[in-house]
Amino acid sequence: MNEEIKREQYEKYLRSTHRLGRIAILLTLVMLIGAPFVFGAYLKAMPDIGAFAKGFMSIGIVYLVSCIAEYLIYVPMLGAGGSYLAFITGNLINMKIPCAVNARDIVGAKSGTAENEIISTLSIATSSLVTIVVLALGVMLLIPLQPLLQSPALQPAFDNVVPALFGAMACKYYRGNRKIAAVPLIVMSLLFILVPSLTGSTSFMIIPSGAIAIGLAYLFYRRSARPSETEVRS
Amino acid sequence: MNILSQLNSPFIYLVCGVIVLFVALLCVVFAVRAYRAGKAIGMDVTKMKRTIVASATFAVLPSVGILLGVIALSGSLGTPWPWLRLSVIGALHYETQVAEAAAEAIGLGGLSASQMTAKAFTTIALLMSVCIMWGMVFSLFTCKRYTSRLNSPSPKKKKEGKGVSLAGFGDQAMTAMFIGLVSAYLGSYIGTLVSGNGLFQFSGSFLPLAVALVGAAAMGVFIWIRNRWNALWVDSFSIAGSMLIAMTAAIFLGRLA
Numbered sequence: 001m002n003e004e005i006k007r008e009q010y011e012k013y014l015r016s017t018h019r020l021g022r023i024a025i026l027l028t029l030v031m032l033i034g035a036p037f038v039f040g041a042y043l044k045a046m047p048d049i050g051a052f053a054k055g056f057m058s059i060g061i062v063y064l065v066s067c068i069a070e071y072l073i074y075v076p077m078l079g080a081g082g083s084y085l086a087f088i089t090g091n092l093i094n095m096k097i098p099c100a101v102n103a104r105d106i107v108g109a110k111s112g113t114a115e116n117e118i119i120s121t122l123s124i125a126t127s128s129l130v131t132i133v134v135l136a137l138g139v140m141l142l143i144p145l146q147p148l149l150q151s152p153a154l155q156p157a158f159d160n161v162v163p164a165l166f167g168a169m170a171c172k173y174y175r176g177n178r179k180i181a182a183v184p185l186i187v188m189s190l191l192f193i194l195v196p197s198l199t200g201s202t203s204f205m206i207i208p209s210g211a212i213a214i215g216l217a218y219l220f221y222r223r224s225a226r227p228s229e230t231e232v233r234s
Numbered sequence: 235m236n237i238l239s240q241l242n243s244p245f246i247y248l249v250c251g252v253i254v255l256f257v258a259l260l261c262v263v264f265a266v267r268a269y270r271a272g273k274a275i276g277m278d279v280t281k282m283k284r285t286i287v288a289s290a291t292f293a294v295l296p297s298v299g300i301l302l303g304v305i306a307l308s309g310s311l312g313t314p315w316p317w318l319r320l321s322v323i324g325a326l327h328y329e330t331q332v333a334e335a336a337a338e339a340i341g342l343g344g345l346s347a348s349q350m351t352a353k354a355f356t357t358i359a360l361l362m363s364v365c366i367m368w369g370m371v372f373s374l375f376t377c378k379r380y381t382s383r384l385n386s387p388s389p390k391k392k393k394e395g396k397g398v399s400l401a402g403f404g405d406q407a408m409t410a411m412f413i414g415l416v417s418a419y420l421g422s423y424i425g426t427l428v429s430g431n432g433l434f435q436f437s438g439s440f441l442p443l444a445v446a447l448v449g450a451a452a453m454g455v456f457i458w459i460r461n462r463w464n465a466l467w468v469d470s471f472s473i474a475g476s477m478l479i480a481m482t483a484a485i486f487l488g489r490l491a
Contacts, residue, residue, distance in 0.1 A: 006274075009271070010275050013275075017264075022374055024260050025370045025374045028256070028260075028370065029371070031252075031253045031256065033360070033363050033364065035250070035253065035318070036363060037360075038249055039249070039355070039356050042243075042245050043240060043352040045351070045352035045356055046353070047353070047359070051339070051357050052340075055339030055357070055361045056365065058335070059365060060361070063328070063365045063366055067368030068368065070369055071372040076407075079381065080377060081264055081268055083381070084377065085260065085261065087323070089322060090324045092369075093325065094299070095300075098292075098473070100289075101408075101412050102292060103292075106285065114275055115281075118269075118271060118282070119285050122265055122285045123289040124289075125261040125265035126265060126286050126290050126293070127292060128293075129258060130290050131296075131297040131300060132257065132261070134293075134294065134300075135317055136254070136317075138298075138304065138305075149301065149302055150302075154485060156441060158298070158302045159441075160441060160445040160480070161295065161298075161477070162419065163423060163442040163445040163446040163449065164445050166446055167446030167447060167448065167453070167476070168449040168453040171454050172453055172473075173412060174416075177409065177410070177413055184417035188418050188421025188422070191421065192422045193425045193428045196430060198422070199425055199426055205418040206414060209414035209417050209421070210415060213414035214407050214411055217403070217410035218407070221403045221406055
């Protein structure tokens, strides 16, 4: 197929993805914010706006900052379709981001390409559907499943889903990037050892850790690009 | 009728179920569109199918973990609302924190059914919705511009000829950002072990770090199998398999903790 036609089709897809994504987000926001008021009408107990404002000032601001950081970091990883869907369906750090990165790695898609856009969207949509189905089945079977899932013997397993995930991901990504991985891992370990209270703000610590890793990756990238620049000059 | 019976009433299930169904349909629409667009631009269908299989297997275990979040919150907020929150927009580690903080902010001693009232529930539900909606709000207003800028170098850089080389760096930057993310979490597990119960006491929980190490070792074995026998199919199950092994190890290691 002609490259020009392919490019046009992809750009058309991207334009319609933005349109669909915005409509989807708008509808989801209306439903999520509207739901407490619908419950309020049903239960004859509307939300207390004064208490809501007080609560928002104490906790909402913290999550606003966190959401800005997440937005800036994850959109470049996920592309347009993946981002709209990921921010609607949530569970980014513990599922959507590693899942999309893993899928991208399996098929060898490069960031910023049409292939990455498609793969990310497929990955986020599939993982979201699996979560929705598992939760729906879980809720339907809540009574028979509850004793099993909450049994003390299995608690350590379910308390450590994220460490299990990041351990496996670390092996996969540290292998080929040892020089980049060593410094942020050492710096973060030292920070968490010297300031133990930071463990409550791990999601915020992703920003300096990511900045160190990107800075190092850029240094290595420049160094590897230098000989070719010299060749060009000569 | 007590508060939990009210919060678990068929009407609340119906409202939450409709929203979950809407989001499920969205996922199907996005997936079908992406698949068709991939075919239209000549992408390898096998790669797309591998992505679907790998993502589905990847998502099962974390989803069971998320289900536990629903169970944990259902004792105080009923089942349908936590089910909705953790199916749509919510995140396992945020939802419980926000619900707890919201309960305290509105004057409850904590998140418990004994102190819950209908008014407290609707206020907490509204706070939970608003506190974590910002990713959606930013996507609504800036995603198009942000992704367009990411995919095209600025005119200044283009003029200087830097755009092309930085575009090549984009892929490495994404991998580096992910390495940063993983390093922050692994660092926190090391910090918990060394200083979790006081500076350099080495008496904090070793479990998260040990589980991460088992997960890494299991992944190492999967990578070895893949490379040794050129078994590409292993890629689709390696993360889920490593997690299963690490979580099973957590059950045994948990007895030592």
